[in-house]
């Protein structure tokens with residue numbers, strides 16, 4: 001792997017100063033994004049390795065955010081090496097000839113998916129994986145879409161129809177018709193399936209952007225049974241939960257279920273090159289077997305992305321990161337509960353999660369925003385949840401060391417005391 005040159009405050013931003021970058025964001029990218037960046041002191045991320053990220057002022061952060069992409073940490077040597085080797089030899093394909101890295105990546109992915117899911121369609125993003133599943137369902141005549149409230153499946157127009165959040169949907173209506181049921185409620189789904197034509201049900205095994213929400217035990221099994229009874233297509237979106245994030249290879253494994261299509265993304269990239277996939281049963285995949293040009297995209301399955309995907313799967317397996325995600329997750333949950341104990345019951349409403357997908361539900365959005373900023377100040381990167389703004393979300397890498405765990409505890413203890421002081425002073429000024 002190439003040597004990491006860490007920034008120093010003087011050599012930090014060869015490209016431009018943070019003020020210049022902010023101005024360019026305002027002019028060419030997004031004023032809203034620039035406004036948000038100002039809240040975080042307009043820090044610029046410029047280097048990363050393992051669990052760590054550095055900004056242009058050489059401040060070091062521990063990354064428990066990244067929206068679920070970095071199970072392997074940043075610049076995992078095995079993924080970086082595979083990608084560099086591929087770039088130096090053949091990064092993009094002509095798409096006319098057979099492409100061996102696609103075959104290797106598909107076999108690698110299929111070797112870890114639940115039995116029966118072995119037909120792989122690679123794409124460039126999670127939303128495209130959702131589109132792929134919706135098109136497969138429609139090709140099988142399943143035109144009704146049913147998804148869960150709070151679920152997140154991406155923001156392309158098809159995926160948005162099943163991402164049941166008015167904030168993201170309303171400006172783009174009319175969308176594909178879709179029905180939304182309460183997540184975790186078997187009866188609600190049964191009622192929806194009992195009325196109307198053949199359907200496609202799309203759900204996450206644990207809602208990530210919905211705020212780290214686990215369904216009741218047995219829910220996924222019942223969903224699969226109901227889909228079978230009603231001849232519905234079952235798409236399980238494991239873009240955030242899959243490839244070890246929950247301390248099992250898949251959320252599906254906790255109940256031993258097998259959907260018609262499994263969606264994979266985020267960790268598949270190894271944190272290095274964007275790539276996602278829809279993995280189907282042979283029956284579900286039949287339309288793409290019949291006509292390989294039915295659903296294509298120029299960059300999908302590019303050799304460089306395939307090299308990253310195959311290396312990511314191999315690294316997760318060979319380094320035992322699925323088990324590590326489970327044990328680290330248990331340890332982290334108890335550390336978060338200790339550090340946030342002084343806020344529990346008033347400012348902090350709940351601390352929950354499975355494996356390395358953890359959520360801290362705060363009293364309100366303001367408290368959640370303050371916690372994210374206080375943690376940033378203390379050198380810890382975390383995320384809010386796109387569909388649950390009160391929930392601060394952690395998706396740490398499965399390569400955390402004992403020192404990293406201590407860093408996280410310290411950051412939370414310090415963020416909690418700042419939050420206590422600011423809450424007290426707000427009360428005092430009322």
Ligand code: PLP
Nearest residue numbers: 125126127152153154237239240
């Ligand atoms: N599905 C789930 C469960 C996700 O968490 C996400 C992204 O957060 C997506 C789909 C969309 O993926 P992408 O942002 O790569 O389009």
